[in-house]
Amino acid sequence: MNDIADMLRAKGLKVTPQRLAIYQLLCGTTTHPSAEDIYKALMPTNPTISLATIYKTLDSFRSVGLVQELSVGNGRSNYDAAVHTHPHIVCTCCNAIQDFHLEHVEALHQEAAEKTGYVVEREQLLFYGICPACQAAGKTNCNPEPKD
Amino acid sequence: MNDIADMLRAKGLKVTPQRLAIYQLLCGTTTHPSAEDIYKALMPTNPTISLATIYKTLDSFRSVGLVQELSVGNGRSNYDAAVHTHPHIVCTCCNAIQDFHLEHVEALHQEAAEKTGYVVEREQLLFYGICPACQAAGKTNCNPEPKD
DNA sequence: TGTTAGATGATACTTATTATTATTCAATGA
DNA sequence: TCATTGAATAATAATAAGTATCATCTAACA
Numbered sequence: 081m082n083d084i085a086d087m088l089r090a091k092g093l094k095v096t097p098q099r100l101a102i103y104q105l106l107c108g109t110t111t112h113p114s115a116e117d118i119y120k121a122l123m124p125t126n127p128t129i130s131l132a133t134i135y136k137t138l139d140s141f142r143s144v145g146l147v148q149e150l151s152v153g154n155g156r157s158n159y160d161a162a163v164h165t166h167p168h169i170v171c172t173c174c175n176a177i178q179d180f181h182l183e184h185v186e187a188l189h190q191e192a193a194e195k196t197g198y199v200v201e202r203e204q205l206l207f208y209g210i211c212p213a214c215q216a217a218g219k220t221n222c223n224p225e226p227k228d
Numbered sequence: 229m230n231d232i233a234d235m236l237r238a239k240g241l242k243v244t245p246q247r248l249a250i251y252q253l254l255c256g257t258t259t260h261p262s263a264e265d266i267y268k269a270l271m272p273t274n275p276t277i278s279l280a281t282i283y284k285t286l287d288s289f290r291s292v293g294l295v296q297e298l299s300v301g302n303g304r305s306n307y308d309a310a311v312h313t314h315p316h317i318v319c320t321c322c323n324a325i326q327d328f329h330l331e332h333v334e335a336l337h338q339e340a341a342e343k344t345g346y347v348v349e350r351e352q353l354l355f356y357g358i359c360p361a362c363q364a365a366g367k368t369n370c371n372p373e374p375k376d
Numbered sequence: 377t378g379t380t381a382g383a384t385g386a387t388a389c390t391t392a393t394t395a396t397t398a399t400t401c402a403a404t405g406a
Numbered sequence: 407t408c409a410t411t412g413a414a415t416a417a418t419a420a421t422a423a424g425t426a427t428c429a430t431c432t433a434a435c436a
Binding site for chain 1: 299300305319331337339340347350351354357358360363
Protein backbone atom coordinates (compact mmCIF):
# COMPACT_ATOMS: atom_id res chain seq x y z
CA MET A 81 0.00 0.00 0.00
CA ASN A 82 1.04 3.59 0.36
CA ASP A 83 3.19 5.09 3.06
CA ILE A 84 0.43 6.62 5.15
CA ALA A 85 -1.52 3.39 5.28
CA ASP A 86 1.56 1.50 6.39
CA MET A 87 2.30 4.07 9.03
CA LEU A 88 -1.22 3.87 10.44
CA ARG A 89 -1.01 0.08 10.57
CA ALA A 90 2.39 0.29 12.21
CA LYS A 91 0.78 2.45 14.91
CA GLY A 92 -1.96 -0.10 15.42
CA LEU A 93 -4.68 1.93 13.77
CA LYS A 94 -7.03 0.59 11.14
CA VAL A 95 -6.70 2.27 7.78
CA THR A 96 -9.90 4.04 6.75
CA PRO A 97 -10.60 6.59 4.03
CA GLN A 98 -11.46 9.15 6.72
CA ARG A 99 -8.13 8.70 8.49
CA LEU A 100 -6.19 8.90 5.25
CA ALA A 101 -8.02 12.06 4.25
CA ILE A 102 -7.46 13.74 7.60
CA TYR A 103 -3.81 12.84 7.76
CA GLN A 104 -3.13 13.87 4.18
CA LEU A 105 -4.86 17.18 4.77
CA LEU A 106 -2.75 17.84 7.85
CA CYS A 107 0.45 16.90 6.07
CA GLY A 108 -0.35 19.21 3.20
CA THR A 109 -0.90 22.35 5.22
CA THR A 110 1.03 24.61 7.56
CA THR A 111 -2.06 26.44 8.78
CA HIS A 112 -2.66 24.35 11.91
CA PRO A 113 -6.37 23.77 11.34
CA SER A 114 -8.94 23.11 14.06
CA ALA A 115 -11.27 20.11 13.98
CA GLU A 116 -13.94 22.35 12.47
CA ASP A 117 -11.50 23.64 9.83
CA ILE A 118 -10.66 20.08 8.86
CA TYR A 119 -14.33 19.16 8.71
CA LYS A 120 -15.08 22.03 6.35
CA ALA A 121 -12.04 21.35 4.22
CA LEU A 122 -12.98 17.69 3.76
CA MET A 123 -16.68 18.24 3.12
CA PRO A 124 -16.35 18.69 -0.67
CA THR A 125 -14.46 15.44 -1.14
CA ASN A 126 -15.90 13.49 1.81
CA PRO A 127 -19.47 14.75 2.13
CA THR A 128 -20.52 12.07 4.60
CA ILE A 129 -17.70 12.52 7.07
CA SER A 130 -18.83 13.33 10.58
CA LEU A 131 -17.37 15.95 12.86
CA ALA A 132 -17.29 13.33 15.62
CA THR A 133 -15.03 11.22 13.43
CA ILE A 134 -12.68 14.16 12.99
CA TYR A 135 -12.42 14.60 16.75
CA LYS A 136 -11.90 10.90 17.43
CA THR A 137 -9.39 10.54 14.66
CA LEU A 138 -7.37 13.52 15.82
CA ASP A 139 -7.37 12.09 19.30
CA SER A 140 -6.19 8.71 18.04
CA PHE A 141 -3.47 10.36 16.00
CA ARG A 142 -2.35 12.34 19.02
CA SER A 143 -2.30 9.20 21.15
CA VAL A 144 0.12 7.49 18.83
CA GLY A 145 2.17 10.64 18.23
CA LEU A 146 1.16 11.30 14.63
CA VAL A 147 -0.02 14.82 15.35
CA GLN A 148 0.39 17.35 18.09
CA GLU A 149 -2.41 19.36 19.59
CA LEU A 150 -1.91 23.06 20.24
CA SER A 151 -3.74 25.26 22.73
CA VAL A 152 -3.04 28.80 21.71
CA GLY A 153 -5.89 30.30 23.69
CA ASN A 154 -8.50 30.73 20.99
CA GLY A 155 -11.01 28.41 22.62
CA ARG A 156 -10.33 25.44 20.41
CA SER A 157 -7.52 23.03 19.60
CA ASN A 158 -5.35 23.32 16.54
CA TYR A 159 -3.45 20.44 14.99
CA ASP A 160 0.00 20.05 13.53
CA ALA A 161 1.20 16.96 11.69
CA ALA A 162 4.81 17.63 12.63
CA VAL A 163 6.01 15.12 15.16
CA HIS A 164 8.97 16.91 16.61
CA THR A 165 8.18 19.67 19.09
CA HIS A 166 8.91 23.14 17.82
CA PRO A 167 7.81 26.67 18.74
CA HIS A 168 4.79 28.39 17.27
CA ILE A 169 4.01 32.04 16.83
CA VAL A 170 0.46 33.35 16.70
CA CYS A 171 -0.58 36.56 14.99
CA THR A 172 -2.87 38.44 17.36
CA CYS A 173 -4.23 40.23 14.34
CA CYS A 174 -5.13 37.56 11.75
CA ASN A 175 -4.90 34.59 14.13
CA ALA A 176 -2.43 32.77 11.90
CA ILE A 177 -0.32 30.15 13.62
CA GLN A 178 3.15 29.66 12.20
CA ASP A 179 5.90 27.15 12.88
CA PHE A 180 9.44 28.25 13.34
CA HIS A 181 12.70 26.96 14.67
CA LEU A 182 14.46 28.03 17.85
CA GLU A 183 18.01 27.06 18.65
CA HIS A 184 18.76 25.19 21.84
CA VAL A 185 15.24 24.05 22.64
CA GLU A 186 16.75 20.94 24.22
CA ALA A 187 18.64 23.17 26.62
CA LEU A 188 15.36 24.75 27.75
CA HIS A 189 13.90 21.32 28.29
CA GLN A 190 16.90 20.42 30.38
CA GLU A 191 16.84 23.67 32.31
CA ALA A 192 13.14 23.25 33.08
CA ALA A 193 13.81 19.79 34.48
CA GLU A 194 16.66 21.06 36.65
CA LYS A 195 14.79 24.08 37.97
CA THR A 196 11.59 22.26 38.82
CA GLY A 197 12.47 18.66 39.57
CA TYR A 198 9.86 17.54 37.06
CA VAL A 199 10.42 14.72 34.61
CA VAL A 200 9.79 16.86 31.56
CA GLU A 201 7.90 15.11 28.78
CA ARG A 202 7.24 17.84 26.27
CA GLU A 203 6.93 21.56 25.86
CA GLN A 204 4.80 24.07 24.02
CA LEU A 205 6.63 27.27 23.25
CA LEU A 206 4.20 29.93 22.09
CA PHE A 207 4.90 33.46 21.02
CA TYR A 208 2.31 36.09 20.19
CA GLY A 209 2.73 39.12 17.98
CA ILE A 210 1.94 40.76 14.67
CA CYS A 211 2.85 38.87 11.51
CA PRO A 212 4.73 40.56 8.66
CA ALA A 213 1.61 40.69 6.46
CA CYS A 214 -0.44 42.44 9.12
CA GLN A 215 2.43 44.80 9.82
CA ALA A 216 2.60 45.63 6.11
CA ALA A 217 -1.15 46.25 6.10
CA GLY A 218 -0.65 48.73 8.91
CA LYS A 219 -2.55 46.52 11.33
CA THR A 220 -0.16 47.02 14.16
CA ASN A 221 -2.58 46.73 17.02
CA CYS A 222 -5.51 44.51 16.04
CA ASN A 223 -6.23 42.43 19.11
CA PRO A 224 -4.01 44.02 21.72
CA GLU A 225 -6.58 43.35 24.39
CA PRO A 226 -9.79 41.87 23.02
CA LYS A 227 -11.90 43.64 25.62
CA ASP A 228 -10.67 47.19 25.14
CA MET B 229 -7.19 53.43 50.85
CA ASN B 230 -5.21 50.25 50.47
CA ASP B 231 -2.72 49.40 47.76
CA ILE B 232 -4.98 47.18 45.70
CA ALA B 233 -7.72 49.78 45.58
CA ASP B 234 -5.25 52.41 44.46
CA MET B 235 -3.88 50.13 41.81
CA LEU B 236 -7.33 49.38 40.43
CA ARG B 237 -8.14 53.10 40.28
CA ALA B 238 -4.82 53.79 38.63
CA LYS B 239 -5.80 51.27 35.93
CA GLY B 240 -9.12 53.02 35.44
CA LEU B 241 -11.18 50.30 37.12
CA LYS B 242 -13.80 50.97 39.77
CA VAL B 243 -13.02 49.46 43.12
CA THR B 244 -15.62 46.91 44.15
CA PRO B 245 -15.62 44.27 46.88
CA GLN B 246 -15.79 41.58 44.21
CA ARG B 247 -12.71 42.88 42.42
CA LEU B 248 -10.77 43.21 45.63
CA ALA B 249 -11.70 39.69 46.64
CA ILE B 250 -10.72 38.21 43.30
CA TYR B 251 -7.43 40.06 43.13
CA GLN B 252 -6.50 39.23 46.70
CA LEU B 253 -7.28 35.60 46.11
CA LEU B 254 -5.09 35.51 43.02
CA CYS B 255 -2.24 37.28 44.80
CA GLY B 256 -2.38 34.84 47.68
CA THR B 257 -2.08 31.67 45.66
CA THR B 258 0.37 30.00 43.31
CA THR B 259 -2.12 27.41 42.09
CA HIS B 260 -3.27 29.27 38.97
CA PRO B 261 -6.99 28.84 39.56
CA SER B 262 -9.65 28.78 36.85
CA ALA B 263 -12.72 31.03 36.94
CA GLU B 264 -14.66 28.16 38.44
CA ASP B 265 -11.97 27.58 41.09
CA ILE B 266 -12.11 31.25 42.05
CA TYR B 267 -15.88 31.13 42.21
CA LYS B 268 -15.84 28.17 44.58
CA ALA B 269 -13.08 29.66 46.70
CA LEU B 270 -14.97 32.93 47.16
CA MET B 271 -18.39 31.40 47.80
CA PRO B 272 -17.95 31.06 51.58
CA THR B 273 -17.00 34.71 52.05
CA ASN B 274 -18.91 36.20 49.12
CA PRO B 275 -22.02 34.04 48.80
CA THR B 276 -23.75 36.35 46.34
CA ILE B 277 -20.90 36.66 43.86
CA SER B 278 -21.78 35.59 40.34
CA LEU B 279 -19.70 33.44 38.05
CA ALA B 280 -20.34 35.99 35.31
CA THR B 281 -18.71 38.61 37.49
CA ILE B 282 -15.66 36.41 37.92
CA TYR B 283 -15.30 36.03 34.17
CA LYS B 284 -15.81 39.74 33.50
CA THR B 285 -13.46 40.76 36.25
CA LEU B 286 -10.72 38.43 35.08
CA ASP B 287 -11.11 39.80 31.60
CA SER B 288 -10.86 43.37 32.87
CA PHE B 289 -7.79 42.50 34.88
CA ARG B 290 -6.20 40.91 31.85
CA SER B 291 -7.00 43.93 29.72
CA VAL B 292 -5.12 46.22 32.05
CA GLY B 293 -2.29 43.77 32.63
CA LEU B 294 -3.09 42.85 36.22
CA VAL B 295 -3.28 39.15 35.52
CA GLN B 296 -2.21 36.82 32.78
CA GLU B 297 -4.38 34.14 31.29
CA LEU B 298 -2.91 30.71 30.64
CA SER B 299 -4.10 28.09 28.16
CA VAL B 300 -2.47 24.86 29.17
CA GLY B 301 -4.81 22.65 27.20
CA ASN B 302 -7.18 21.52 29.92
CA GLY B 303 -10.23 23.07 28.31
CA ARG B 304 -10.36 26.13 30.51
CA SER B 305 -8.31 29.22 31.31
CA ASN B 306 -6.15 29.54 34.37
CA TYR B 307 -5.08 32.82 35.90
CA ASP B 308 -1.86 34.11 37.34
CA ALA B 309 -1.53 37.41 39.18
CA ALA B 310 2.13 37.73 38.21
CA VAL B 311 2.58 40.46 35.67
CA HIS B 312 5.92 39.53 34.20
CA THR B 313 5.90 36.65 31.74
CA HIS B 314 7.52 33.50 33.00
CA PRO B 315 7.42 29.81 32.09
CA HIS B 316 4.98 27.35 33.58
CA ILE B 317 5.21 23.63 34.02
CA VAL B 318 2.14 21.41 34.16
CA CYS B 319 2.00 18.04 35.88
CA THR B 320 0.30 15.63 33.51
CA CYS B 321 -0.52 13.54 36.54
CA CYS B 322 -2.09 15.86 39.13
CA ASN B 323 -2.67 18.79 36.77
CA ALA B 324 -0.78 21.20 38.99
CA ILE B 325 0.54 24.30 37.26
CA GLN B 326 3.76 25.70 38.65
CA ASP B 327 5.73 28.85 37.97
CA PHE B 328 9.45 28.74 37.49
CA HIS B 329 12.22 30.85 36.13
CA LEU B 330 14.20 30.30 32.95
CA GLU B 331 17.34 32.19 32.11
CA HIS B 332 17.55 34.18 28.93
CA VAL B 333 13.86 34.34 28.15
CA GLU B 334 14.46 37.74 26.56
CA ALA B 335 16.86 36.10 24.15
CA LEU B 336 14.14 33.70 23.03
CA HIS B 337 11.80 36.61 22.51
CA GLN B 338 14.43 38.28 20.41
CA GLU B 339 15.24 35.13 18.48
CA ALA B 340 11.55 34.54 17.73
CA ALA B 341 11.27 38.06 16.32
CA GLU B 342 14.33 37.59 14.13
CA LYS B 343 13.34 34.17 12.82
CA THR B 344 9.74 35.08 11.99
CA GLY B 345 9.64 38.78 11.23
CA TYR B 346 6.83 39.15 13.76
CA VAL B 347 6.63 42.02 16.20
CA VAL B 348 6.61 39.80 19.26
CA GLU B 349 4.33 40.98 22.06
CA ARG B 350 4.45 38.17 24.56
CA GLU B 351 5.15 34.50 24.97
CA GLN B 352 3.78 31.51 26.82
CA LEU B 353 6.41 28.93 27.59
CA LEU B 354 4.80 25.72 28.75
CA PHE B 355 6.41 22.50 29.81
CA TYR B 356 4.64 19.26 30.66
CA GLY B 357 5.88 16.47 32.86
CA ILE B 358 5.57 14.67 36.18
CA CYS B 359 5.96 16.73 39.34
CA PRO B 360 8.23 15.60 42.18
CA ALA B 361 5.28 14.66 44.40
CA CYS B 362 3.75 12.43 41.75
CA GLN B 363 7.14 10.91 41.02
CA ALA B 364 7.55 10.14 44.73
CA ALA B 365 4.11 8.55 44.76
CA GLY B 366 5.22 6.31 41.92
CA LYS B 367 2.80 7.93 39.52
CA THR B 368 5.19 8.09 36.65
CA ASN B 369 2.77 7.70 33.83
CA CYS B 370 -0.62 9.07 34.82
CA ASN B 371 -1.92 10.89 31.76
CA PRO B 372 0.63 9.95 29.15
CA GLU B 373 -2.06 9.82 26.51
CA PRO B 374 -5.54 10.42 27.88
CA LYS B 375 -7.16 8.15 25.30
CA ASP B 376 -5.05 5.05 25.72
C1' DT C 377 -26.58 64.08 48.50
C1' DG C 378 -27.89 63.24 43.53
C1' DT C 379 -26.41 61.79 39.21
C1' DT C 380 -24.49 58.64 36.16
C1' DA C 381 -21.48 55.48 33.97
C1' DG C 382 -19.98 51.37 34.91
C1' DA C 383 -20.38 46.92 37.74
C1' DT C 384 -23.09 43.15 39.37
C1' DG C 385 -26.14 39.01 39.42
C1' DA C 386 -29.29 36.04 37.22
C1' DT C 387 -29.89 33.55 33.48
C1' DA C 388 -30.24 32.53 28.55
C1' DC C 389 -27.32 31.43 24.97
C1' DT C 390 -23.29 29.91 22.10
C1' DT C 391 -19.69 26.97 20.94
C1' DA C 392 -16.22 23.35 21.37
C1' DT C 393 -15.95 18.92 22.62
C1' DT C 394 -17.45 14.36 24.46
C1' DA C 395 -20.70 10.49 25.01
C1' DT C 396 -23.92 7.28 23.15
C1' DT C 397 -25.50 3.97 20.04
C1' DA C 398 -26.85 1.70 15.93
C1' DT C 399 -24.68 0.71 11.72
C1' DT C 400 -20.77 -0.14 8.76
C1' DC C 401 -16.36 -1.83 7.46
C1' DA C 402 -11.17 -3.23 7.70
C1' DA C 403 -8.54 -6.99 9.03
C1' DT C 404 -7.96 -11.67 9.79
C1' DG C 405 -8.30 -16.44 8.96
C1' DA C 406 -10.98 -20.54 7.35
C1' DT D 407 -13.14 -15.43 -1.59
C1' DC D 408 -16.20 -15.17 2.16
C1' DA D 409 -17.59 -15.00 7.14
C1' DT D 410 -16.43 -13.22 11.47
C1' DT D 411 -15.43 -9.72 14.63
C1' DG D 412 -13.85 -5.87 16.88
C1' DA D 413 -12.97 -1.32 15.78
C1' DA D 414 -14.55 2.85 13.20
C1' DT D 415 -18.13 5.74 11.51
C1' DA D 416 -22.23 8.85 11.43
C1' DA D 417 -25.85 10.99 13.66
C1' DT D 418 -27.11 13.17 17.43
C1' DA D 419 -27.72 14.01 22.39
C1' DA D 420 -25.25 15.75 26.23
C1' DT D 421 -21.83 18.48 28.69
C1' DA D 422 -19.03 22.29 30.00
C1' DA D 423 -16.63 26.67 29.46
C1' DG D 424 -17.39 30.97 28.38
C1' DT D 425 -20.29 35.03 26.52
C1' DA D 426 -24.42 38.01 25.98
C1' DT D 427 -28.31 40.27 27.81
C1' DC D 428 -30.57 43.09 30.83
C1' DA D 429 -32.57 44.83 35.01
C1' DT D 430 -30.71 46.37 39.27
C1' DC D 431 -27.21 48.36 42.03
C1' DT D 432 -23.29 51.18 43.43
C1' DA D 433 -18.65 53.72 43.19
C1' DA D 434 -17.05 57.99 41.80
C1' DC D 435 -17.59 62.53 41.44
C1' DA D 436 -19.91 66.97 41.08
